[in-house]
Amino acid sequence: MSQGLSKSRIISNRQCPKRLWLTVKRPGLLDDTATKAAMETGNNLGVIARKLVPGGVLIDTDALRAALRQTAQALAAKPRVPIFEATVQHAGVLVRADVLIPQGRRWRMVEVKSSASVKDYQVEDAAIQSWVFRQAGVPLCGEGIAHINTAFVYPGGDNYDGLLIEQHQSGAVAALQPQVPQWIESARKTLSLRQQPNIAPGAQCTDPFPCPFQYHCIPPQEGYPVHILPHGGKLVAQLQAEGYTDLRDIPEGRLSNPRHVRIWAATRSGKPYINPSLRETLRALPCPRIYIDFETLNPAIPLWAGTRPYQQIPFQWSCHIQQTDGSVEHQAFLAEGHGDPRPEFIRTLLAAVGKTGPVLVWNQTFEASRLKELAEAYPPFTARIQKVIDRMVDLLPLAREHYYHPDMMGSWSIKAVLPTMAPDLAYDDLEVGDGMQAQEAFRHILSQEIDADERESKRKSLLAYCERDTLAMARVVETFEGIAR
Structure with a gap:
């Protein structure tokens, strides 16, 4: 598979090219505790989704060639039935669809997510899936995202009917289709770099989800950085813009919030603050x-x-x-x-x-x-x-x-x-x-x-x-x- 690209890697590059580069080039730095928990939830949710769409066939193999072959057979089978984990490849990009449901001569693709609502990055995710499937010759009639219904009350007995709500995203996915080849090319360029991209820490470290390389990219700072001021928000940005990196360097009178002043004074003196009351x-x-x-x-x-x-x-x-x-x-x-x-x-x-x-x-x-x-x-x-x-x-x-x-x-x-x-x-x-x-x-x-x-x-x-x-x-x-x- 050229450049080792997958949907998740393209999405990683969308969040931060350094994240993708480190994932492939420095996997030993990965702190994947949260990722493993999310994958376990996703796998369990996939099992439930398959029970809610009866009569389907599961492409149950991690071997690429076998998955591609079994998917091709399932797509051509008569009568047509739902396909789970359908696997296709195009232009060096491998994707797996959670659910393909036959609709006449075409297929409706549904991605199953554990979030409580549809997120923007999930629509991008579906757009990549859709582009690869369509380019691989699989006729799709629409795309949807099924997410958790937080109003669902579990009745017991392994009955999860109603746990998932599907939202149709065909229009949003179609609007993103022209951008997918650009995303793929950008990911390839990232992986062609000999050294990690020089990208400073920022909002991308936590948006849309926490990056598992934060301990690598954001090493502990010495001293008392100004961002320790609780709920500092714009104030911290202003202080940093003024050139203050250490709390102890801020001049007296610059801070007005009583709690911030208390922190500043204790930090500058090196002694704890104790309220007489x-x-x-x-x-x-x-x-x-x-x-x-x-x-x-x-x-x-x-x-x-x-x-x-x-x-x-x-x-x-x-x-x-x-x-x-x-x-x-x-x-x-x-x-x-x-x-x-x-x-x-x-x-x-x-x-x-x-x-x-x-x-x-x-x-x-x-x-x-x-x-x-x-x-x-x-x-x-x-x-x-x-x-x-x-x-x-x-x-x-x-x-x-x-x-x-x-x-x-x-x-x-x-x-x-x-x-x-x-x-x-x-x-x-x-x-x-x-x-x-x-x-x-x-x-x-x-x-x-x-x-x-x-x-x-x-x-x-x-x-x-x-x-x-x-x-x-x-x-x-x-x-x-x-x-x-």
């Missing part, structure tokens, strides 16, 4: 203090009856309870088996948090939203859940208003605050170190393909991670109290 704020937190944290899974394809695509399903909680005498008790829950984790999640959580004491969280919006959803899903628990929500205290705004350390680099996430107070609790010793990794670990637990030892290892890693989150909150408050005294 912190002591009184902490006195308002009686014991027992209950620290909680949730982990959730939001699959594009619902796994449990009564849930919707991308709905946040809580599967794990951690709880540290601090008594008046300073003693701390830890409790935890992690779903087992393949059943809906929510009923046991909320039952055990309500038992753990009891009826008295503030319920402390880091970023209340997340935990409170999950609890409200559980209250709607399980009416018998509604009143008790609401009482837990009413007891909630958000530590994130408390930290924002009362504390800042230069090492936090403009962030008040628990992972930014904790190392400035308790470096012994940093997350770098954990196998699961963030929420995305927690989701992936739980997906593996649910998989039928891992053995008992690996499943148990994943469970231990998840329990350790979630426990660290609530222990971190308790340690932060303890340190705040020491600072206040």
Whole structure:
């Protein structure tokens, strides 16, 4: 296949030529964790799509010649039936269509996407597919994109009828057809370069999707770059245009936002900022203090009856309870088996948090939203859940208003605050170190393909991670109290 071109590589070049060049020339630099998860979702969605279009034939081989031969046979077969993963090649470009549906003497091409709506790059994707199929002599009568219907509620029983909504894109695809040969030629030129394209980091690093080479293209910056100012937006651009690269070089009086000034002052002095009112704020937190944290899974394809695509399903909680005498008790829950984790999640959580004491969280919006959803899903628990929500205290705004350390680099996430107070609790010793990794670990637990030892290892890693989150909150408050005294 000339230049090794495919639809995905052409789209990569459209986003950033450096991305395509690195994909082909420096694959060892690729951080494909997110890509693998997306591919798994896409593969599962393809299986569902095939069930929704009965009577079709699947081109089920990764061998190029065999796929091309089987596709040609399926296109010529009588009677004609839907074809899945139809594979054709033209001008050195290989493409596979998710679904080809016979329409008279022609075919309707449907691409299946896991997004909640049609994206511009997906239309470009379909335009490339269509151009190659038409140039290869396959008569098409139209193109469509099927995407996730977020209003779909899974009834269970492996019934996903209604999960996908198809939107016809024939007009938009036809309008892009003249540009496809230019896109192909541009990708070829990129791959002909001996050195990677000299392209500065910019919006293309995340739009339309995060580039897996960001760690290569955007190495960690030394000092305190001005972009650490939270919600800096136009201000950061103005500062950079004025020649300021390090926060410490900005002159006094240039910043007006109180939070920005606070960050600037602490960074310039090298000393943490501590609000004098912190002591009184902490006195308002009686014991027992209950620290909680949730982990959730939001699959594009619902796994449990009564849930919707991308709905946040809580599967794990951690709880540290601090008594008046300073003693701390830890409790935890992690779903087992393949059943809906929510009923046991909320039952055990309500038992753990009891009826008295503030319920402390880091970023209340997340935990409170999950609890409200559980209250709607399980009416018998509604009143008790609401009482837990009413007891909630958000530590994130408390930290924002009362504390800042230069090492936090403009962030008040628990992972930014904790190392400035308790470096012994940093997350770098954990196998699961963030929420995305927690989701992936739980997906593996649910998989039928891992053995008992690996499943148990994943469970231990998840329990350790979630426990660290609530222990971190308790340690932060303890340190705040020491600072206040």
